Amino acid sequence: MPTKETGAMTQKENIVVHNFINLQKMSSFQIRTFFLCFLILIFDGYDTVVVGYIAPALKTHFGAGHAQLAPMFGAGLFGLTIGSFLFGPVADRFGRKPTLICSVALFGLFSIASAWAGSIETLIVLRFLTGLGLGGAMPNAYTLAAEYCPDRLRATLVAPIGCGIAAGGALGGLVAPHLIGAYGWQSMLLLGGALPLALTVMLYLGLPESVRYLVAHGRQNSARHILQRIAPATDLSGVHVTLAEPMPIGSSLQHLLRPGLRGGTLLLWITAFMALLVIYFLGNWLPILIQSSGVPFRQASLMTALYLAGNGMGAILLGFLMDRFNPQYVLAVAFLCAAASLTSLGHLIETPALALTALFVTGIGTGGTMTGTNILSASFYPTVTRATGVAWTLGMGRVGSIVGSMIGAAMLAAHWSSTFMFAAVAAPVIVAALSVSALAFYRRRHPTAAIATPVDLSTQTTA
Incomplete structure (x- = not known):
């Protein structure tokens, strides 16, 4: 866009980082x-x-x-x-x-x-x-x-x-x-x-x-230098780089709980807490639970490995889908599939092919969805509080991981059957599905809180 002039004063062209x-x-x-x-x-x-x-x-x-x-x-x-x-x-x-x-x-x-x-x-x-x-x-x-x-x-x-x-x-x-x-x-x-x-x-x-x-901290020259490295053929000399969101007042932690973000923050925390609770429950106790069902050690190791493979492959698959469909609903469906697989797993242990499939789906719907939740939190928060938002979402998940490690030991000490334990741990996964679904409704009601729908400032000018 050409620069705009008013009398002797030249106004700089704005470039919004997000749009650029x-x-x-x-x-x-x-x-x-x-x-x-x-x-x-x-x-x-x-x-x-x-x-x-x-x-x-x-x-x-x-x-x-x-x-x-x-x-x-x-x-x-x-x-x-x-x-x-x-x-x-x-x-x-x-x-x-x-x-x-x-x-x-x-x-x-x-x-x-x-x-x-x-x-x-x-x-x-x-x-x-x-x-x-x-x-x-x-x-x-x-x-x-x-x-x-x-x-x-x-x-x-x-x-x-x-x-x-x-x-x-x-x-x-x-x-x-x-x-x-x-x-x-x-x-x-x-x-x-x-x-x-x-x-x-x-x-x-x-x-x-x-x-x-x-940009948020006023370092225009450094910002222009980096954008020039992203687009070497574009002349950025003299432009003014801006953000697509207003600058809030107060600490980044306070900003997480301001109106327009508070509900989404709590829903992300619940989702992460429940996801990592189940991930660490399975990570710590899955081999023991499988073997307690009468499965030989070699087969139990294979089943655990397939669950872990689902974690990694699920992250890539869900990431691909999140960019093409509503990301909250993608995660919700994955969580529900994992819950169904966990509930049925205790009844499928004696049928190896079905049990392996259930564990792979469980891996997608737990480890894969946790990666998706981290990505979701990064897209939800504005620049000045994004690192805090992602870190505190993951931190709440870490609290869930501690709980998940502890309840596995408590269930075993109470002599719960592996079938009942698998079914019980499906409950937090369902809560995570409901929570991330609610986040989709919340973001529709508070569209300005979602960084994926920025205010286009590229047509404005700054002296």
């Missing part, structure tokens, strides 16, 4: 950003599950029993929860890039320190501190990646990035037999620290700050 990114083809600059976010989640996933791989060696090394090891797992999960709540507001205040670098460096350093732990008690403290960094890395990686996606491809592109968590866990499983046998359990923690620390250098050199964050 939507109009461009995907650039190598954006793809590199997505890849770096994917690497963050791979190393995050590795360090999240590494204790599970070294637990048998820890028992031998420290002479510890199950009761002594249990707090170590809980400490890491508690650290993840606190980290999610803590680092979201930090990212909205100080930027996505420095927060991500600090989070990755934090879990890398404390993972290395954990290799020299002289007691289980010291290891528990270090796992909590490692969890703080892990909890801050995931939501901010989602947030930054989503902010560089055009609306038409947001879920399609961000969903595979979320699969980095599963890829990191699988990486740990591949290297554990070789490293632990040759170099001891400490080598797993050293690798889990060295790789993230090397990544921090790559992040410092190659990861951009969120262009929307830069």
